Amino acid sequence: RKAVVSTQSTGKMYNLFLVSLLQENLGFYLTNGLISKGGAASLRGDFNRLVAEIAPDALALAEGFGITEEMLSAPIARDWELYNSYDNAGEMERYEDIVRS
Secondary structure (H helix, E strand, O other): OOOOOOHHHHHHHHHHHHHHHHHHOHHHHHHOOOOOHHHHHHHHHHHHHHHHHHHHHHHHHHHHOOOOHHHHOOHHHHOHHHHOOOOOOOOOOOHHHHHHO
């Protein structure tokens, strides 16, 4: 069964990407008068709202971008904090071995 993603969901993903770019470069935009203090203050709320709105379509969006089940079940996708809690030197270890230790 193919997942169906609305253009509304992809539009929200685009907006989420734009908000994340604004957040990453906020100092530049504020310093150059390209965003107001109020606009900057609302970015976190906008980000959280968009994430919440996109969440129900997350699996369909992942499928639409070609993200496989194997990628979704990779150790770093399951618990990225645990995966990055030790020096894995970029190596993949069995998730089960990490959790048991």
